Structures are given as C-alpha cells and as structure tokens.
Amino acid sequence: MVEFKDVSVTYSSGVDALNKINLKINDGDFAFVVGPSGAGKSTLIKLVLKEIDATSGEVIVNGFNLRKLRRRKVPALRRTIGVVFQDFRLIPTMTVYENVAFVLRVIDAPAKYIRSRVPYVINLVGLSSKAKSYPTELSGGEQQRVALARALVNDPQLIIADEPTGNIDPALSYEIVGLLKGINECGTTILMVTHEHDLVRYFGGRIININSGSIAFDEVIGGTNENQ
Amino acid sequence: MKISSIRYLVHQGFKGIWKNRMMSFASFCIMLVSLLMVGISLLLALNINRIIGGIEDKSEVVVQIKDGCTEEQIDELKNKIGALPNVSTIEFYSKEKAWESMVKDMSDEEKELFHYADDNFLPDTFRLTVHDIKQMTQTTTQIDTIDNVESTRSPTELTDVLISIRRVLGIISGAIVVALIIVCLIIISNTTRASVFARRKEINIMKYVGAKNSFIRIPFFIEGMVVGLLAAAGALGLTMFAYDGVYSIFNDDFKLWSVLGVNNLYSFDDLFMPVTIAYAVAGALIGAVGTSFSTGKHLKV
Ligand SMILES: Nc1ncnc2c1ncn2[C@@H]1O[C@H](COP(=O)(O)OP(=O)(O)OP(=O)(O)O)[C@@H](O)[C@H]1O
C-alpha cells in the first residue's frame, strides 16, 4: 500500500516538483501514472523508494512511514519493493541468471532457495532459453523482461516501474505491460509511469494524471482490450 | 549472515582484485615499498637505540675525593652520594687500585719512566652510574656541592650528543612512519575508488534492491585487506633477507663492535614475531581503512 498525505517536494534548486499531493494506492491495485514531461512523476517514484524525502507531508509505503524511517532501515523498505527502470540497469558482466540471482544474494537468501526461485521467475518472463546469455546479447524487450524478473524474484508487495517501455519497441511494450498485468493478478501492487497513451487506453485501469506537481485527475477507465 | 553469503562476498573481493588488477598491483607495489621503508627505518632506529643505550650504560661519573679523608669520611660520603635519587651504582676506587691498573696498562718503557715517581699522585675516587642519563649534569652539580668532594668528571658532552641523536632519530622515524602511512591510505583509497567506480552500476542496483551498506562494503574491504596482507608478506620476506645480510656483516666480520663494548644488533630471530605482526596488522589495517574512505560517499543512493 502506498499513501501520500499532503506531500510537497521542493528540490534544493528551488523547483517545486510536487505540490500537496494526496494519493492512496491499495494493495493489489494497478495504477498508471501519466503526465507531461517535468510534471513530477519520477519525483513521486523517488519518494516511494526513499531516494529523496518529502519537503512536507507524509509518505507511507508498505507500512513504513518514510518520514520516521531511519537510514539504516531503508534496505528493509526496499526489500518490499521491486523496481524497473527505463534503461533496464542490468549488470553487463553478469548473465541473465546472475543478474536475477544477485538480488537474492544481496538480501542473504539461502542458496537452495536461490537455485529454485531464479529459474522459476526467468521462466515466468519467458526467458528460460536465454538464462546463460549476457545482457548485450539480448534485445531491448528481452532485457526489460530480465529487469522484470529481477524486480519479481524477491516476491515484493509492490512493483514500481518508471517508463519501463520507454526504450523498447512499441509492439513489445504490450508484452511487458501484459506481464505486469499478470503479476498484478497474483496480488502484487503495481505503479507504472508511462508516456504511452495508446498503452493506457488499451489496458485501462486506474489512471493518475499529474500536471505541474498536482494531480489533474485520478480515475478508473475501461480498457479497449476488454471490449473485444 | 549465511556461510554462502560470506563465501560470495569473499569471492567478490578476490574478483575485484583481479578485475582491477593493474590498480591492485600498483597499490601492492606502493604498499610493499612503504611498508619496507617503515620497517627498515624502525629496525634501524631500534638498533641504533640499542647501541646508544649500551654506550650510555657504560658512561660513568668519576667523583674525586679530597685528599686526606679518613675511612669514615669516605664511607659517609659514599652513603650521601648513593642516596641521591638518580645514582644507580656507586663504587669506591682507591688510589692504590687506580695506580695498579694504570701501571698494568703501561708499556715497559713507560714503566721505567714511572719508576722514578716516588709517590702515588692519583686520588681516591668513586665511580658511579646513573639511572637517567638526561639528568647526569644536574646530578654531578649536586655532587660537586657535597663536602669532601674535590671535583667530578662526567662524559656530559658525549651523553648530550647521544641524547640528541636519539631524539632526532625518534622524530625522523616517527615522521617517516606517519608520512608513509598517509601515502598508503591515499593510494589504497584511490585503488578502491577505481574499483568502486568500475562497479558503480552494480552498487546502484544493490542499493535499489535493499542491500545493506555493510554488504556492499565487505568485498572492497576484503579487496583492500588482501592487497595489504600480500604487501606485508612481501615486505616481510625482503626485510628478512636484507636484515640477515646486514646482521652477518656486523656480527661475523667486525668483531670491532664488541671490542668497543657496544651492544650487538638484535638478531632477526628475536624480531621475527613482532615484525611479522606489525607488518600484517599495518598492511591489513591500512588496506581496510583505506577502502572505507572511498566507499563511503558512493553508497548514498
Ligand atoms: N535532482 C533534481 N534537482 C533539481 N530539480 C529536479 C531534480 N529532479 C527533477 N527535478 C525537477 O523537478 C521537476 C519534476 O521532475 P520529474 O523528474 O519528477 O519529472 P517527470 O514527470 O518524471 O518528467 P519526465 O516525464 O520527463 O521523466 C522538473 O522540473 C525537474 O526539472
């Protein structure tokens, strides 16, 4: 669950990126965050990850009140969240398998669990045959699926994705969002930032539109795919 | 933390050394040379100190007793001087004994010459050693004021020189140690900086998936420590080799030293444990501390 209460963010440069945002995303929700460039979408994501702190107001993520959360406890928060970036951020010197397994090693998971869990999520994103490949040997869509597997592997309560389809072929974007939808159906909350209106219109769901640091509208619309 | 995680982190540390092998090798060399210089200057200082200490222990104050003192007066004087806090040992040296030993050292011609001296013109003396050589001058001035003391003679000039040699030596070796430790820390922290930079993407991702800072740091820590320990091992080997060479020159070829009454050098067997421990601790510590300087600021994500 993600909750914003009167949240404002002013960067040290003086830019007001967010202005008294109130927002609640319940467990199991799937929400698109849309809006023009510079509206404050990435700022919202950074708040959830506690990469930055709110200038005022309260942010609550998966039961953590981020204002009160100590630096030392930030890893505990992040272990409940899976992140997907626009630029994939895979480690080029590691294979697909290692890129995913790496997350579990970082959180000190048992070796036996790693050996069973990693192939499972790689299979889930349809990359079993590429497990031993390196990121440079994969297409953009495939790389983003690896990133998705990495976000999933720790079985997080929430996945946040900042323009996950921004760097890949529009046709492949549907595949990625389709995967996210599938993950959401298994109970994971998903917050996805995107610029692609076609994608939003096609899948439908909750749309949060941010403009100049404020929420312009926040509504649920029906997707065109469901009408077919 | 699980055994598998520890294995993983140690493995990552060694992998870091290999991936970064040019920098690792450079810092290994610089640490080796630095440790060696520190080690040699300390060993040198240690041995010079020992030699000077030997000379100092043998430097005596000679107290000349006024002519014509009775035995009781001499005893009383001995007690008085012996009671001074800085006086370590005091020994009476009679004029007869002094005469004997003087004659013994003479050549035959000199003996001939002295045969004509009708009287023992040498005085009765005390020979005393002091606890603290730095206060020797004060002590002799004190003794000078006591009744029945004719005069005192002490090797104050020599001891002054020895004292200042010791002081300068202490300052120089201290300065060398401090300077080289700083150089090592800078070098190691730069090596790690390169290593951290090479892996900044990885670190960034680790932060996002909830890695604790300690988990990110440990491989770099291990990397620095291993390089430090390797440099320490190298320095130890070279020191042992060089020291044995110097030691054998001083001990086998120049008996002169012992003739002069100077202490021998320490043998490396006596120094092996302290030197090994010092090198290992210094190497590991410098390696580990150096890395933590440079990892700190990369962890803020
Ligand atoms: N680190 C920063 N320091 C100062 N200003 C910043 C910083 N990051 C973002 N901003 C400013 O805050 C505002 C919101 O930025 P943000 O990145 O949230 O926009 P966005 O909605 O993600 O845009 P885009 O769609 O282009 O990614 C912008 O005006 C931006 O210039």
Ligand SMILES: [Mg+2]
């Ligand atoms: Mg953005």
